[in-house]
Amino acid sequence: ILNVEQSPQSLHVQEGDSTNFTCSFPSSNFYALHWYRWETAKSPEALFVMTLNGDEKKKGRISATLNTKEGYSYLYIKGSQPEDSATYLCAPIGGATNKLIFGTGTLLAVQP
Amino acid sequence: DAGVTQSPTHLIKTRGQQVTLRCSPKSGHDTVSWYQQALGQGPQFIFQYYEEEERQRGNFPDRFSGHQFPNYSSELNVNALLLGDSALYLCASSLGAGSSTGELFFGEGSRLTVL
Numbered sequence: 001i002l003n004v005e006q007s008p009q010s011l012h013v014q015e016g017d018s019t020n021f022t023c024s025f026p027s028s029n030f031y032a033l034h035w036y037r038w039e040t041a042k043s044p045e046a047l048f049v050m051t052l053n054g055d056e057k058k059k060g061r062i063s064a065t066l067n068t069k070e071g072y073s074y075l076y077i078k079g080s081q082p083e084d085s086a087t088y089l090c091a092p093i094g095g096a097t098n099k100l101i102f103g104t105g106t107l108l109a110v111q112p
Numbered sequence: 113d114a115g116v117t118q119s120p121t122h123l124i125k126t127r128g129q130q131v132t133l134r135c136s137p138k139s140g141h142d143t144v145s146w147y148q149q150a151l152g153q154g155p156q157f158i159f160q161y162y163e164e165e166e167r168q169r170g171n172f173p174d175r176f177s178g179h180q181f182p183n184y185s186s187e188l189n190v191n192a193l194l195l196g197d198s199a200l201y202l203c204a205s206s207l208g209a210g211s212s213t214g215e216l217f218f219g220e221g222s223r224l225t226v227l
Contacts (some may be wrong), residue, residue, distance in 0.1 A: 004167030023203040043116070044155075044202070046215035089154055093212040099145070099168050100216065109213075 002033055007102035013080050014111050020076045021106040023090030027071035032093045034100055035064055035075055039086040047075075080110045092101075114139055118219035120205050125193050126227050133188040133222045137205030143167075144186040145216065146178060147202040155202055161186050162209035190224075198226045 005024045013019050023033070032051045037043040039046040053068040061078045077084055087107045091100035117136045125131050137144050141160045147155035157170035162181035179185045184205075190197055200223050203214035 034215065036216075036218075041216040041220075043220045044216075045218075047212050049215055051213055091154075098159050099160060099170070101157065102147075102156075104154045105150070 002088065004015060004089075004092060004103040006100055008106060009104070010109070012026050012109045012111065015081060015109075017080050019080055019108065020074050020079045021088060021108075023073045023092075023103055024073070025071050025073075025090075025092040026094075027032040027069055029094040030068045030071070030092060033066055033073050034091045034093070035073070036089045036091065036102075037086045038105070055067065075099060075106075078109070080108070082110045082112050084108060085110045116203055116205050116217050116219035118201075118222050119128060120222055121220070122225075123222045124225045124227060127193055127195060129193050130189065130191045131193060133190075133201050133224070135184065135201075135203030135205075135219060136185045136218045137203075139224075141205035141207050141217065142184050142205045143209045144180060144184065145184070145204045145206070146188045147204065148172075149200040149202060149221070150196075150198075158188065158201075160209060166192070167209050182210060193226045195226050200224075 007022050035047040036044040048064045050066040055066045064075045066073045087105040087106045091102045119134050144159040145160040159169045160167050165182045175191045177189045185189045200221040202221045203219045207216045
């Protein structure tokens with residue numbers, strides 16, 4: 001998997017707004033998709049690892065869906081808070097490996 | 113339970129020099145991967161070490177080499193530094209080299225500046 005696209009590149013929302021971003025990837029030879037959150041001056045942290053078409057995962061106010069047939073995943077944040085400000089990275093895996101191919105990320109800024 | 117630690121956190125080198133970056137994986141993890149994050153890009157996979165051997169490699173020249181020790185810690189070496197090697201170098205640890213569903217645990221990175 002070489003071509004991973006994330007959109008939008010950046011997003012500025014107000015506290016309380018709900019938001020979503022997209023990760024697009026080639027649908028062939030898909031094994032898994034990882035989502036990571038990366039706050040400034042910290043290390044990236046895993047949010048979700050998804051493998052099945054139609055899968056939906058949730059952690060608090062954050063959820064993600066996966067469509068492996070058409071090659072995309074959505075990440076949703078309900079009621080954004082300033083502490084959600086971070087870069088959100090997706091990384092599909094095209095094989096029995098844990099070599100992640102990262103997108104360029106979506107930078108989310110939540111204004112209080 | 114110590115997470116992934118990297119050293120040094122920042123360093124400055126000049127073109128042509130060599131640099132060594134170090135990584136201690138999360139306790140219990142046996143696999144270490146290295147990523148380079150240049151400005152405006154997502155992390156790019158450099159290589160992965162498991163059982164003291166390089167198991168996978170990304171699209172990086174031979175100037176980039178590594179090592180894994182019996183205690184699973186790892187080093188990344190870059191020779192003949194170029195200006196374009198300036199980046200944040202991230203180390204990530206995991207359990208098992210072939211699991212596509214095991215999440216990676218990252219360190220905070222080593223920021224390399226090449227002048």
